[in-house]
Amino acid sequence: MKYFQQITATLLLCSLSITLGFGQSKTLLDKVIGQVGGEFILLSEIEQQYHYYKENFPQEVHPINTRCEILENIMAQNLLVNQAKLDSVIVSWEEVDMQIEARVERIVQQMGGDISAFEEFYGMTIDQVKADQRQPLRNQLLAERMQMQVTANVRATPSEVVDFFNSIPRDSLPFYNSEVQIAELVMFPEANQETREQTLNRITEFRNQIISGQRSFEEIARTFSDDVGSGRQGGNLGWQRRGTFVAEFEATVFNLEPGEISDPIETEFGFHIIELLERRGNNINARHILLTPRVSTEDRELTRNHLDSIRTMIIRDSIPFDQAVRIFGSDKAQSYHNGGRVVNNMTGNTFFEVGELEPDVYFAIIDLQVGEISEVIEFTDRSGDRKYKIFELISRTRPHRANLQQDYAKIRELATEYKRAQKFNKWLMNRLSDTYINVHKMYHECPNIEFWLGESKDMAEFEHLPYPMDDGTGLN
Secondary structure, three states, X not given: OHHHHHHHHHOOOXXXXXXXXXXXXXXXXXXXXXXXXXXXXXXXXXXXXXXXXXXXXXXXXXXXXXXXXXXHXXXXXXXXXXXXXXXXXXXXXXXXXXXXXXXXXXXXXXXXXXXXXXXXXXXXXXXXXXXXXXXXXXXXXHHHHXXXXXXXXXXXXXXXXXXXXXXXXXXXXXXXXXXXXXXXXXXXXXOOHHXXXXXXXXXXXXHHHHHHOOOOHHHHHHHHOXXXXXXXXXXXXXXXXXOOOOHHHHHHHOOOOOOOEOOXXXXXXXXXEEEEEEEEOOEEEEEEEEEOOOOOHHHHHHHHHHXXXXXXXXXXXXXXXXXXXXXXXXXOOHHHHHOOEOOOOOOOOOOEEHHHXXXXXXXXXXXXXXXXXXXXXXXXXXXXOEEEEEEEEXXXXXXXXXXXXXXXXXHHHHHHHHHHHHHHHHXXXXXXXXXXXXXXXXXXXXXXXXXXXXXXXXXXXXXXXXXXXXXXXXXX
């Protein structure tokens, strides 16, 4: 059963982000090479993933072992999918389509917004890619939901954490480098009221010019819109599904009639006017013009000074740091909803090895004592927008071998994952004994296939598949 822990960890590698990474490949005439319950496994699924790994991780690929590992992962996912369907786990096609839209959009953006480059790389139109990925993504989501359902509410108790820690040989305990926990309070400078009113008046005048016929929507969008991407297209946003836009924009655009131009509205991005071109149910085709009020040097200095005064209040114990975050911090910062505590995206917890910190953050906190507050630091994001931060150093550890006193939270996470793996392994064993499993004989040499077949209530070493397809490989 040990290898099931590996399956659990790698179960969902067959996500859209990977399957979309295959690009153009030699056409493979397909055949069924396995069955788990009512779910079939195709030769093309294994070969596509194999070629992806071969292209991206050539040093780690073995022509037989890698294919065997891929097959086992697909079998595990199909076992989850099969049970999800039996248990009526719900994943709507609307949810699937929204996720595909978002993922395809992200890939297109990574290609500089060049749709023709996307279609040339994948050898399909965008619509064909979306259609091709609907069922695989739905199966992935079903498997995720089923796995979450199996391990829901599994948590290691304090006594289980201690037992787990004591079961690890001392020479096997991990060695942790120096780590810190930090909290941040983030403020974004805003344009002053006079600038905001000038921007609102300007976009109102643009709307009047469009309605009176003095100028076209497209001309103003191309010349003046601060949304450069849509501006190049005359403000056109293309077909979008409900849920794509921020709340204020969406509430407005879905209440327009085709051809109607909205009054100016304000979102976090600035002031917009929107024209609805066409609507089909929950999908709309619209265009907009965006004007963003300019933040002046004086506005930035006011924000810096305000944050510095908040820092003084915290240092004088007039207000706790987490309360200051809730009152004065920007809710656009991820840390806002965590009392200012910064989460390490690599690990999912709040600990950072010192070397993992961004240079500006490192130099801001490196000389602080635990509980001290940094000076105000200015940051510039990728879009060129500036923001100001202060940091609190919550904790700092020296390099050390794992122990319960310093690393209880981490050990608790490891113990919980171990407990979840045990629960999931037990579930897998029970499902295997109740599930029909069938694998083509050419994969019977895979190390763990005998186990899968031996645990299944019904299996067949078939040479003739349920509906064989001659692929010209001679493997039928």
